[in-house]
Amino acid sequence: MRFYALTVIGWSMLMNRFDLCFNHVIGAEGGYSNDSADPGGETMYGITRRDHPDLWLSGPPTLEMAKSRYFDRYWLAAGCDKLPAPWDLLVFDAAVNQGIFPAARFVQEALGVVPDGRIGPITVAAAQRAGQEAVALALAHRALRYSRTNGFARFGLGWLKRTYVLAMQADA
Numbered sequence: 400m401r402f403y404a405l406t407v408i409g410w411s412m413l414m415n416r417f418d419l420c421f422n423h424v425i426g427a428e429g430g431y432s433n434d435s436a437d438p439g440g441e442t443m444y445g446i447t448r449r450d451h452p453d454l455w456l457s458g459p460p461t462l463e464m465a466k467s468r469y470f471d472r473y474w475l476a477a478g479c480d481k482l483p484a485p486w487d488l489l490v491f492d493a494a495v496n497q498g499i500f501p502a503a504r505f506v507q508e509a510l511g512v513v514p515d516g517r518i519g520p521i522t523v524a525a526a527q528r529a530g531q532e533a534v535a536l537a538l539a540h541r542a543l544r545y546s547r548t549n550g551f552a553r554f555g556l557g558w559l560k561r562t563y564v565l566a567m568q569a570d571a
Contacts, residue, residue: 409473417474420488421466423568424495427561431459434552443470445495471493477502478518485528485569489537491564496558501544509537538566 428445439447444465446454454460454468469491473530477494479487486506493502500516507514511531523555545558554571 416484416487417470417480420474420479420491421469423488423565424464424469424492425465427492427564428495436550468570473499478522481518483523483525485526485534486529486537488569489534489565492561493541496561497541497544497548505537505540507543508540509533535566536567536568538562 418471424566425444428442431443433441440453440462441448441459443459444462446460446465446468448455451460453466454464460468473484473494474491479491479494479523482490485539490502490506493505503516503518504514506518506526507516507522510522510529512521542559542562545562546554548558551558
Protein backbone atom coordinates (compact mmCIF):
# COMPACT_ATOMS: atom_id res chain seq x y z
CA MET A 400 0.00 0.00 0.00
CA ARG A 401 1.13 3.56 -0.68
CA PHE A 402 0.88 5.10 2.80
CA TYR A 403 3.95 7.29 2.47
CA ALA A 404 2.53 9.93 0.12
CA LEU A 405 -0.66 10.70 2.02
CA THR A 406 -1.29 13.15 4.82
CA VAL A 407 -3.64 12.12 7.62
CA ILE A 408 -6.43 14.22 6.08
CA GLY A 409 -5.64 12.90 2.60
CA TRP A 410 -5.65 9.29 3.84
CA SER A 411 -9.00 9.80 5.57
CA MET A 412 -10.57 11.27 2.43
CA LEU A 413 -9.13 8.48 0.28
CA MET A 414 -10.43 5.78 2.59
CA ASN A 415 -13.88 7.38 2.81
CA ARG A 416 -14.10 7.47 -0.98
CA PHE A 417 -12.72 3.94 -1.28
CA ASP A 418 -15.25 2.69 1.30
CA LEU A 419 -18.13 4.24 -0.64
CA CYS A 420 -16.94 2.72 -3.92
CA PHE A 421 -16.16 -0.63 -2.27
CA ASN A 422 -19.71 -0.80 -0.90
CA HIS A 423 -21.07 -0.37 -4.42
CA VAL A 424 -18.81 -3.11 -5.79
CA ILE A 425 -19.65 -5.56 -3.00
CA GLY A 426 -23.34 -4.85 -3.54
CA ALA A 427 -22.90 -5.80 -7.19
CA GLU A 428 -20.58 -8.77 -6.60
CA GLY A 429 -22.60 -10.33 -3.78
CA GLY A 430 -21.59 -13.24 -1.60
CA TYR A 431 -20.77 -16.84 -2.48
CA SER A 432 -21.40 -18.31 -5.93
CA ASN A 433 -20.21 -21.30 -7.93
CA ASP A 434 -22.02 -21.15 -11.26
CA SER A 435 -20.72 -23.76 -13.71
CA ALA A 436 -21.32 -21.30 -16.58
CA ASP A 437 -19.16 -18.62 -14.96
CA PRO A 438 -15.51 -18.92 -16.06
CA GLY A 439 -14.47 -17.39 -12.73
CA GLY A 440 -15.74 -20.50 -10.95
CA GLU A 441 -16.04 -20.50 -7.19
CA THR A 442 -16.34 -16.92 -5.97
CA MET A 443 -16.85 -15.07 -2.69
CA TYR A 444 -17.38 -11.28 -2.67
CA GLY A 445 -16.19 -11.26 -6.29
CA ILE A 446 -12.89 -12.90 -5.31
CA THR A 447 -12.46 -16.00 -7.47
CA ARG A 448 -10.57 -19.04 -6.30
CA ARG A 449 -8.99 -19.24 -9.78
CA ASP A 450 -7.53 -15.70 -9.75
CA HIS A 451 -6.86 -15.31 -6.01
CA PRO A 452 -5.97 -18.78 -4.67
CA ASP A 453 -3.94 -17.30 -1.82
CA LEU A 454 -7.12 -15.87 -0.28
CA TRP A 455 -8.83 -19.28 -0.42
CA LEU A 456 -6.21 -21.29 1.49
CA SER A 457 -8.41 -21.57 4.60
CA GLY A 458 -11.76 -21.51 2.82
CA PRO A 459 -13.65 -18.62 1.24
CA PRO A 460 -12.14 -15.19 1.87
CA THR A 461 -13.62 -12.92 4.51
CA LEU A 462 -15.08 -9.53 3.66
CA GLU A 463 -12.00 -7.85 5.16
CA MET A 464 -9.70 -9.99 3.00
CA ALA A 465 -11.73 -9.05 -0.06
CA LYS A 466 -11.63 -5.37 0.87
CA SER A 467 -7.86 -5.41 1.26
CA ARG A 468 -7.42 -7.19 -2.09
CA TYR A 469 -9.74 -4.74 -3.84
CA PHE A 470 -7.81 -1.79 -2.40
CA ASP A 471 -4.40 -3.03 -3.50
CA ARG A 472 -5.10 -4.87 -6.73
CA TYR A 473 -7.89 -2.76 -8.17
CA TRP A 474 -8.31 0.64 -6.46
CA LEU A 475 -4.61 1.58 -6.34
CA ALA A 476 -3.52 -0.50 -9.34
CA ALA A 477 -6.14 1.12 -11.58
CA GLY A 478 -5.29 4.65 -10.40
CA CYS A 479 -8.67 5.26 -8.78
CA ASP A 480 -6.98 7.10 -5.91
CA LYS A 481 -5.98 9.82 -8.41
CA LEU A 482 -9.38 10.32 -10.02
CA PRO A 483 -12.16 12.66 -8.96
CA ALA A 484 -15.65 11.37 -8.26
CA PRO A 485 -17.49 9.81 -10.07
CA TRP A 486 -14.59 8.66 -12.28
CA ASP A 487 -12.99 6.75 -9.42
CA LEU A 488 -16.17 4.69 -9.00
CA LEU A 489 -16.55 4.08 -12.74
CA VAL A 490 -12.97 2.86 -13.13
CA PHE A 491 -12.98 0.81 -9.90
CA ASP A 492 -16.19 -1.06 -10.68
CA ALA A 493 -15.14 -1.77 -14.26
CA ALA A 494 -11.64 -2.83 -13.17
CA VAL A 495 -13.10 -5.39 -10.77
CA ASN A 496 -15.64 -6.70 -13.25
CA GLN A 497 -13.89 -6.35 -16.61
CA GLY A 498 -10.21 -5.74 -15.89
CA ILE A 499 -7.99 -2.75 -15.15
CA PHE A 500 -6.84 -2.13 -18.73
CA PRO A 501 -10.36 -2.09 -20.26
CA ALA A 502 -11.64 0.06 -17.38
CA ALA A 503 -9.02 2.72 -18.07
CA ARG A 504 -9.70 2.57 -21.81
CA PHE A 505 -13.49 3.10 -21.37
CA VAL A 506 -12.78 6.26 -19.44
CA GLN A 507 -10.04 7.48 -21.74
CA GLU A 508 -12.18 6.98 -24.85
CA ALA A 509 -15.04 8.88 -23.22
CA LEU A 510 -12.70 11.69 -22.16
CA GLY A 511 -11.15 11.99 -25.62
CA VAL A 512 -7.59 11.18 -24.53
CA VAL A 513 -5.27 8.57 -26.02
CA PRO A 514 -6.61 5.23 -24.74
CA ASP A 515 -3.44 3.60 -23.43
CA GLY A 516 -5.14 1.71 -20.59
CA ARG A 517 -3.28 3.56 -17.81
CA ILE A 518 -4.63 6.33 -15.62
CA GLY A 519 -2.05 9.12 -15.67
CA PRO A 520 -1.99 12.91 -15.35
CA ILE A 521 -3.58 13.56 -18.76
CA THR A 522 -6.53 11.28 -17.97
CA VAL A 523 -6.90 12.75 -14.48
CA ALA A 524 -6.90 16.32 -15.84
CA ALA A 525 -9.50 15.40 -18.47
CA ALA A 526 -11.69 13.75 -15.80
CA GLN A 527 -11.50 16.89 -13.66
CA ARG A 528 -12.89 18.94 -16.56
CA ALA A 529 -15.47 16.43 -17.83
CA GLY A 530 -19.22 16.60 -17.43
CA GLN A 531 -22.06 14.11 -17.25
CA GLU A 532 -22.09 13.42 -20.99
CA ALA A 533 -18.57 11.99 -20.74
CA VAL A 534 -19.69 9.78 -17.82
CA ALA A 535 -22.59 8.50 -19.94
CA LEU A 536 -20.22 7.82 -22.84
CA ALA A 537 -17.85 5.84 -20.57
CA LEU A 538 -20.77 3.69 -19.39
CA ALA A 539 -21.90 3.18 -23.00
CA HIS A 540 -18.40 1.97 -23.94
CA ARG A 541 -18.58 -0.46 -21.03
CA ALA A 542 -22.01 -1.75 -22.03
CA LEU A 543 -20.81 -2.31 -25.61
CA ARG A 544 -17.90 -4.39 -24.36
CA TYR A 545 -20.29 -6.49 -22.30
CA SER A 546 -22.37 -7.16 -25.41
CA ARG A 547 -19.30 -8.68 -27.10
CA THR A 548 -18.28 -10.78 -24.07
CA ASN A 549 -18.69 -14.56 -23.95
CA GLY A 550 -21.54 -15.35 -21.60
CA PHE A 551 -23.57 -12.26 -22.50
CA ALA A 552 -26.65 -14.36 -23.27
CA ARG A 553 -26.50 -15.84 -19.76
CA PHE A 554 -25.12 -12.96 -17.67
CA GLY A 555 -25.74 -9.88 -19.83
CA LEU A 556 -28.90 -8.70 -18.10
CA GLY A 557 -27.09 -8.68 -14.74
CA TRP A 558 -24.03 -6.95 -16.20
CA LEU A 559 -26.15 -4.23 -17.79
CA LYS A 560 -28.16 -3.81 -14.58
CA ARG A 561 -24.87 -3.34 -12.73
CA THR A 562 -23.88 -0.64 -15.22
CA TYR A 563 -27.21 1.20 -14.89
CA VAL A 564 -27.12 1.07 -11.08
CA LEU A 565 -23.59 2.47 -11.32
CA ALA A 566 -24.89 5.28 -13.53
CA MET A 567 -27.48 6.20 -10.91
CA GLN A 568 -24.86 6.18 -8.14
CA ALA A 569 -22.37 8.16 -10.22
CA ASP A 570 -25.00 10.86 -10.73
CA ALA A 571 -25.81 11.14 -7.00
